[in-house]
Amino acid sequence: MTLFHPATGQLRVKGVTHTPNCVLHPWLQQELRAIIAALPPLDEIPDAATNRAAWGRWQDGLSVRFTLLEALPPLRLLLILDNLAGHKSATFVCWLMAHGIMPLYTPISGSGLNMAESIQRIRVSRALAGQHPESPAQLIEGLEAVARSWNAHPTPFIWGGKRALRRQRARERRYSLSGSGAVSAQPIPHLEATINGHEQGT
Numbered sequence: 001m002t003l004f005h006p007a008t009g010q011l012r013v014k015g016v017t018h019t020p021n022c023v024l025h026p027w028l029q030q031e032l033r034a035i036i037a038a039l040p041p042l043d044e045i046p047d048a049a050t051n052r053a054a055w056g057r058w059q060d061g062l063s064v065r066f067t068l069l070e071a072l073p074p075l076r077l078l079l080i081l082d083n084l085a086g087h088k089s090a091t092f093v094c095w096l097m098a099h100g101i102m103p104l105y106t107p108i109s110g111s112g113l114n115m116a117e118s119i120q121r122i123r124v125s126r127a128l129a130g131q132h133p134e135s136p137a138q139l140i141e142g143l144e145a146v147a148r149s150w151n152a153h154p155t156p157f158i159w160g161g162k163r164a165l166r167r168q169r170a171r172e173r174r175y176s177l178s179g180s181g182a183v184s185a186q187p188i189p190h191l192e193a194t195i196n197g198h199e200q201g202t
Helices: 021-038 048-059 090-098 115-128 136-152 162-172 191-200
Strands: 002-005 010-013 077-081 101-105
Touching: 002 021, 002 115, 010 136, 021 077, 021 090, 048 101, 090 101, 115 136
Parallel strands: 077 101
Antiparallel strands: 002 010
16 A cells, blocks of 8 residues: 655555455555644635635546535645545545545546556565565565665656646757746857858848
8 A cells, every 4th residue: 555745755655465445544544644744734724715616626627526525624635546436435535525635536547647656666676676575474575665765765756747748848949048047949049150141241
């Protein structure tokens, strides 16, 4: 079981041999309580209308929306989850909302959009490199050891989806100007080339 904070690279894991909701949800709730408790206090508590709008904007554009609680606490956390029925149970979703957590689900067959998938692949490859676990307990210990090592020197993740690639390609088609934040769509001619052009025209 994995919780991953991309902005810091911090990882929370627990090795288990199976993950029914009766195992997964209590662990998630325990870890999420700790995460919420560690967040800095809000500078200002939003009024009810502003707060509800903050929750509602994360449902903009969704074809399927769950009903927000009538009384909502301030929104403190976005939780990206795979699109599984268990993650959408009314009891679990209401618990999340009651604790200021907005669940957001990856599209069906789109779990690769969840960055927890990426960190899990890294953990598995490191835990199994040159190893041959002979029991589930050995495998779990290897995976948890990798997580402890990772957290000692965490690496933040940055989203690099299709939009990010398009923006990167657009930046590469521009030319930076004297190290500033300004860019141009075409290179600025060198001074020598400009002088020569003027001389040829006289």
